[in-house]
Amino acid sequence: MKRIFFTSVMLLLFALPVFTQVQLPAKEPFVAKKWQEFTQKLLSDLEKGTEYEKLASEVKIEITNEDTLDANSDSSLKTIQIDKGRIGLVTNMAQYVAIVAHEFGHIALDFPLAETYIPATGDSGVPDVSTDYDLLRKNEKAADEFVVEVMERNHYDICDQYEGFEKLLEAKGVLSKKEIGPKNKILWERLLIMNDRCSRKLMFGKSTQN
Numbered sequence: 267m268k269r270i271f272f273t274s275v276m277l278l279l280f281a282l283p284v285f286t287q288v289q290l291p292a293k294e295p296f297v298a299k300k301w302q303e304f305t306q307k308l309l310s311d312l313e314k315g316t317e318y319e320k321l322a323s324e325v326k327i328e329i330t331n332e333d334t335l336d337a338n339s340d341s342s343l344k345t346i347q348i349d350k351g352r353i354g355l356v357t358n359m360a361q362y363v364a365i366v367a368h369e370f371g372h373i374a375l376d377f378p379l380a381e382t383y384i385p386a387t388g389d390s391g392v393p394d395v396s397t398d399y400d401l402l403r404k405n406e407k408a409a410d411e412f413v414v415e416v417m418e419r420n421h422y423d424i425c426d427q428y429e430g431f432e433k434l435l436e437a438k439g440v441l442s443k444k445e446i447g448p449k450n451k452i453l454w455e456r457l458l459i460m461n462d463r464c465s466r467k468l469m470f471g472k473s474t475q476n
């Protein structure tokens with residue numbers, strides 16, 4: 267009897283932190299509204315007490331029912347859009363935090379857009395996209411660094427930024443491509459920086475160099 271009591275107390279003690287930790291909503295069945303509300307609150311919690319607290323509360327979260335793997339933000343409209351497909355790749359809370367913080371980083375830092383649409387010249391009617399790759403690289407790297415600050419401040423493992431991003435690039439087929447265009451080069455570079463930060467954290471207990 268004593269033993270049973272002891273075991274139950276120990277089980278309860280170990281289970282407590284699990285219950286108090288924030289959990290991701292269910293993926294099956296996927297309810298976009300649930301994810302939208304969850305993400306809205308998550309973003310507010312992540313930025314509580316920071317200079318971006320007000321901005322975070324103004325951002326509108328949109329969760330799509332699309333199987334595509336995108337997450338986007340629009341700083342002028344203050345919106346973050348995340349696809350169901352992108353959420354499908356997420357396996358833990360920290361990976362999701364990295365996605366939300368990256369998109370919010372674009373809004374908070376408010377850099378000029380690297381991609382501009384130019385009217386179609388051909389008969390197709392489809393506008394062309396002109397990309398400033400230097401600016402794109404700068405924007406993405408700055409948003410990734412923003413993620414590191416958010417994750418460390420909120421006690422998430424920054425290695426999940428790397429793991430989640432690797433999963434995305436794998437799913438998008440970027441990692442298996444032999445031809446590396448300028449866009450993929452930037453994706454690869456970001457992945458390597460995240461990997462380096464994670465290794466540094468594992469080796470020295472912190473992600474940044476002094």
Ligand SMILES: [Zn+2]
Binds near residue numbers: 368372405406409
């Ligand atoms: Zn981005």
